[in-house]
Amino acid sequence: MKPWLLAFLLVCAIFSLVACGNRTQSDLNQFEQSMSEVDKKQDHVKKTMDDIHLNRLNELSKSDLTDRNKEDFEQMSKDMDKKLMPAFKSYKEAAHSLPADTKAVKQLRTEYLKEVDQQEKALKKDRDYIRLCNQSVKTNEDILNYTRLFEKRRAQLEIKVADAKKAGENKSADALVGKLKDNNKKLQEVAKKYLDAEDPKQTKVVIKDKIEPLISKQIEDLNQSTVTDNETTKARQSAIEMYYSLQNYYETRQQTIDISTKLEQYDMNKLTLTGKDLSEYHKNYNKALKRLKEDVN
Known part of the structure; x- marks a missing residue:
């Protein structure tokens, strides 16, 4: 190649690089300029995170999920849905509107x-964690309510049995009491043999496969049993209602096991709970921005 042509091509290449650098x-x-608005x-978003005290989750997670924490979790859930997530949506939309024409800036935007x-x-x-906590509080309340309801209906049953005996229905009342004792x-026997408090998953399996079918069968047997005496019939109905509350108790207990298992999967030390935590996600972008500035200068 002739020297003058080589020099010409070299000059063109330099101008091309300069022009490319100027465009970038x-x-x-x-x-x-657009990033300032983003x-x-x-x-x-960061201020909202701190204003709603999202970092209190750390403290709350170490306490029992009972009605004492109910208001805290409910308020935090409302703040997430009505304040934080809408603020983030606005931020995300602004980020997606960032302009980029050159390859280098497009790559930078992609990283961001x-x-x-x-x-x-x-x-x-x-x-999701907050919602699980709310569900846990709710199911724990339900467990307590079903326990109280069971005790209430058992007391009603005892009164109905006593009424049946007062009415001279000793034979049918004793037969009902015998069936209930059995x-x-x-x-x-099932609970003692199979329930393992140290293994929640096994507990759930036992409830589903053994205890619930047994309670359902006992309810069915009571419904199908022949009772003609008036007061004993009332006692039987109280017994059926008592078993339904027990059935609801075990159904809810399974839910508490599911929720607890999901909650255990969360590492509180890795959750993003403060505005400072949120900023940590842009480390790679900040490095890429610094490199690009050095390249074009």
Whole structure:
């Protein structure tokens, strides 16, 4: 190749590189100008996280999930849905509107949007955890209510049996009491033999496969039993209602096991609970931005 042609091509290449660099610089300038608005929206998200005291989840998670924490979890859930997630949606929409024409700036935007998606995933994980806590509080309340209802109906049953005996229905009343004692013995035998408090999953299997079918059969037997005496019939109905409350208790207990298992999968030290935590997701973007600025200068 002739020397003059080589020199000409070299000059063209230099001009091309300069022009490309200028386009990238101009594109980056526009990108950063738009980013200032995105940063404001992200700052609002971070402030909202701190304002609703999301970091209190750490403290609350160490306490029993009872009605004492009910208001805290309910308020936090409302704040997540009505304040934090709408603020994040606005921030995400602004991020997706960031301009990028050159390859380098497009790559930078892609990195930023990837990190925004990671932030959203983290906040949704927080929201899911709070919802599980609310469900846990609710099912624990239900467990307590069904226990109280069982005791109430058992007391009613005793009164109805006494009424039946006062009415001279000793034979039918004694037969009913005998059946109930036999039912109770069978339930106790199953619980003693199979229930393992140290293994919640096994407990759930036993409830589903052994205890619930047994209670259902006992309810069915009571419904099908022939009782003609008036007061004993009332006592039998009280017994059936007592068993239904016991059935509801065990159904809810299975739910508590499911919820507890899901809650145990969360590592509180890894949840994103503060505005500072949220900022940590943009480390790679900040490094990429710094490198690009060095390249175009």
